Amino acid sequence: MLAGGLIFLTVTAPQTAFSVMLTGTTNAVELALSLFAVYAIWLSVLEIMDKAGISKAVNKLLAPLWKRIFKGESDKALEYISLNFSANLLGMGSAATPMGIKAMEHMSKGREKASDNMILFLVFNATSIQLIPATVVGMRAAEGSANAADIILPSLLATVISTAVGVTLAKLCGKISGKMRKKLPLSRR
Amino acid sequence: MSAYIIPLFILVVLVTGFCRRVPIYGSFVTGVKGSLQLLLSIMPYFTVILIAVQLFTASGLGAKTEQLLKPVFTALGIPPQLTQLVVIRPLSGNGSIAVLQTLMDEYGADSYIVRCGSVIVGASETTFYVATIYFSTVKEKKLRYAVPVCLIASLAGAVAACALCRII
Numbered sequence: 001m002l003a004g005g006l007i008f009l010t011v012t013a014p015q016t017a018f019s020v021m022l023t024g025t026t027n028a029v030e031l032a033l034s035l036f037a038v039y040a041i042w043l044s045v046l047e048i049m050d051k052a053g054i055s056k057a058v059n060k061l062l063a064p065l066w067k068r069i070f071k072g073e074s075d076k077a078l079e080y081i082s083l084n085f086s087a088n089l090l091g092m093g094s095a096a097t098p099m100g101i102k103a104m105e106h107m108s109k110g111r112e113k114a115s116d117n118m119i120l121f122l123v124f125n126a127t128s129i130q131l132i133p134a135t136v137v138g139m140r141a142a143e144g145s146a147n148a149a150d151i152i153l154p155s156l157l158a159t160v161i162s163t164a165v166g167v168t169l170a171k172l173c174g175k176i177s178g179k180m181r182k183k184l185p186l187s188r189r
Numbered sequence: 190m191s192a193y194i195i196p197l198f199i200l201v202v203l204v205t206g207f208c209r210r211v212p213i214y215g216s217f218v219t220g221v222k223g224s225l226q227l228l229l230s231i232m233p234y235f236t237v238i239l240i241a242v243q244l245f246t247a248s249g250l251g252a253k254t255e256q257l258l259k260p261v262f263t264a265l266g267i268p269p270q271l272t273q274l275v276v277i278r279p280l281s282g283n284g285s286i287a288v289l290q291t292l293m294d295e296y297g298a299d300s301y302i303v304r305c306g307s308v309i310v311g312a313s314e315t316t317f318y319v320a321t322i323y324f325s326t327v328k329e330k331k332l333r334y335a336v337p338v339c340l341i342a343s344l345a346g347a348v349a350a351c352a353l354c355r356i357i
Contacts (some may be wrong), residue, residue, distance in 0.1 A: 001241045001242075001244070001245050002237070002240065002241040002244060003244040004245070004250055005241060005243075005244025005248045005250050006244055006248070007247075008244075008248035008249060008250045008253075009244060009247065009248035012248065012249055013248075017244075017294070018246065020243050020247040020248070021240050021242055021243065021244065023242065023243050024236075024240035024241070024242065025239070025240060026241045027235060027239045027243065028232065028235055028236035028239040028240070029281075031235065031239070031317040032232050032235075033227055034238075035228060035231075036224055037227050038224075039224040039228065040220060040221040040224035040225075040290070041199075042209070042220075043219075043221070043223045043224050043227070044216055044217040044220025044221060044262075045202050045217070045220070045296055046201065047216040047217075047219050047220045048202055048205075048206040048211050048213065048216045049202055049345070051204070051205075051209075051211040051212075051265055051325055052205050052206040052209045052211045053205065053209065053218060054202060054205060054307035055190075056309075060205065060330055061278075062338065063246065063343055067337050076323045080346070090194055090198070091194065092194070092195060092256055094196075096247075097225075097323075098223075098227060098320060099323070101227065101231070101322065101323060101326055104324065104326065104327050105321050105326055106326035107327075107328055108328060108329055110327075110328045110329075111329055112329065112330065113326065113329060113331040113333055114272075114324065114329040114331060114332050114333055114335060115329070117357040118324075118327075118329065119332070119333065119334065119338070121198055121323075121340065122319065122320060122324075122332075122335050123338055123339055125314065125323065126200055126316045126320065126339040126342070126343070127313065127314065127321045127339065127343060127346065128312060128313050128314040130311075132250030133310070133311025133312070134308075135311075136289070136307045136310050136311040137307075137311075139286070139289065139290065139293065139307075140293070140298045140303070140307060141292045143294075143297075143298035143301050144298060145297055146297035147299075148298070150304070150346070150357075151307045151308050151311060151354075152311075154304075154308045154312075154350060154353040154354055154357045155307075155308045155311040155312040156312075157348065157353055158308055158309075158346045158347075158349045158350040158353060159313075159350065161345060161346055162312065162313065162342045162343055162345050162346025162347040162349065164340055165341065165342045165345040165346075166339060166341075166342030166345075169338045169341060170334070170335075170338050170341065173333075173334040173338060177333065177334070182356075185271035
């Protein structure tokens with residue numbers, strides 16, 4: 001994408017190429033500042049939750065569910081997965097991200113390739129599992145919609161569908177690649 | 190209602206922490222430190238992604254991709270006015286909000302197009318960004334089938350969104 005865009009731009013408007021790249025970097029700096037602010041608060045809250053034992057309590061409630069989906073992960077990883085999903089469901093997307101990164105760190109075993117569980121976790125997060133899309137509802141209300149909240153139900157259904165498709169595909173791909181890996185040593189015999 | 194969720198939640202955590210004698214000030218210092226470290230480790234990745242996205246859209250490559258995908262999307266039941274939104278959604282959060290805003294100005298907040306678009310934005314995520322951030326602090330950099338699966342799932346969500354908005 002980087003090279004493709006640059007080639008295209010060099011052909012069509014070479015004088016703008018550098019400023020376009022600068023705009024991208026400037027966007028990144030702005031994003032970094034706002035992310036720092038958001039993560040600083042949520043990581044602090046998370047720290048208190050950990051020390052006060054709230055994280056463990058949330059995990060106890062949800063762990064039986066995740067243990068089935070994310071087989072073989074450590075308790076600590078499952079704890080962060082629980083927190084990530086709770087934050088997502090409540091529409092606190094900004095809180096979900098640092099918890100998700102921590103969950104990934106605990107799932108990581110330092111290999112080169114992502115494990116099936118890590119990909120599955122990404123799929124859950126990339127297909128969005130929030131209950132109320134607050135930003136969009138707010139935008140529609142500001143534009144004078146008669147019923148700004150009437151998109152909540154279809155959004156919820158669409159999210160469920162996309163997550164279901166994603167999880168099914170991920171499980172399928174995981175199985176196929178698992179089978180291929182098992183077949184390899186056999187064929188070498 | 191939803192405006193109360195975050196402050197109430199933080200308040201409950203603070204009060205519980207206070208009752209269980211958790212050092213609140215110290216926890217905040219640790220949290221902010223952690224945030225700086227986290228930022229340092231993820232920033233290089235999303236900077237590259239944002240440069241790439243900027244090049245992709247500004248160069249006209251994005252528009253070309255839209256033209257290529259338009260017939261495919263139309264066949265799947267996604268109105269042609271929404272092609273740009275569906276293409277930009279996995280790349281940029283701010284970008285897709287901006288596109289949705291222009292659609293609202295053009296068609297009105299209660300039109301079928303805008304309702305569809307709202308559901309598409311509300312029911313999906315910035316896939317590329319999520320993928321880079323979530324994998325930025327771990328050693329695993331080969332994502333195998335992760336991104337294609339996420340993109341197909343998001344597209345399925347968009348198709349479902351357009352179908353659902355016709356009935357609901």
